[in-house]
Amino acid sequence: MGIKLILFFGAIILFSSCNQELTKIEKIYDNGEKYVYHIDKDSLKQGTVLKYYANGNINYKAIYSNDKKVDSTIFFYESKANQIEIIAYHKPNNYYYHKDFKPNGIMYQEGLKTNTHEKTGKWKYYDTLNGELDYIKEFKIIKGKRYLNQGWHFAVTGDTINDGSNMRYKPTKANIKLGDSIRLWFQAGVPFISETDSDYKVTIPKDFEKENFDREFTNTDSYDPEKGIPFAIKKSLKHDDTYPIDKAKIDTTLHRETVLFYIKPTKVGKDTIRGWFTEYIDRSNVTFKDTSMYYVNRNIYFDIPIEVSAKPMKRQKKQ
Known part of the structure; x- marks a missing residue:
């Protein structure tokens, strides 16, 4: 595409709270589109950049600072001005x-x-x-x-x-003192597979402070130890009696879709608990004609930020 290049030298505009001499550059393409911007003495784009459709309406407006886009870029419809x-x-x-x-x-x-x-x-x-x-x-x-x-x-x-398809989850506190435990509670919101037959579980790193899942969960391969990290599976209250007091407070009709457990951090600082909440149907122990339906699952991934602070020193009583 051919262009006509028109330069306007010595244009003075206000930029970055100081007077700076910028060169206005206007590129006009053969199809009628136009591109207008300003550069400083180092040829870096500064200030407002405008591109126009062939019909004269603005295509987009961007703001640059030292050749990098800042703030926001606004795109406009071609058929309706502004x-x-x-x-x-x-x-x-x-x-x-x-x-x-x-x-x-x-x-x-x-x-x-x-x-x-x-x-x-x-x-x-x-x-x-x-x-x-x-x-x-x-x-x-x-x-x-x-x-x-x-x-x-x-x-x-x-x-x-x-x-x-969604879940509900809630840690007791996101900010705790060293030595305290975090109570993690997960529950199905709207099931993806079945409202009556699905079961649930949560998968987390075995020791998230030592080895955590990465942001994109690329190190979660349970079949290849070289690609995955050790993990722990927390089953729903239907199968888990580890915390009987907590379990007794939750309606028994919700035990199947509720996962509850505690984590006790050992380090001070900010961290993230990563894992996934699984809805699944496991028919491997029953007779079922369609073998492809022996096991069906759907994962919902989570990232829970936490912050652990040191406990204040106890003041000694004066003698």
């Missing part, structure tokens, strides 16, 4: 927080994207007619691939409805 299509807020590690809009101006989804443009974290999806929250999907990058981890569907009233 109608926002996407706002991408720049985050650390070249991540972007996206807000995406329909031509009618209603935001229909928002959430975080990685530097490879994969959705990650919780994404909110809105009704395209009234803008009300419709559902939430939580994405994780697991072993290099995007994974739909959980989902919540909302009624018009804003309440969650029985649709989408």
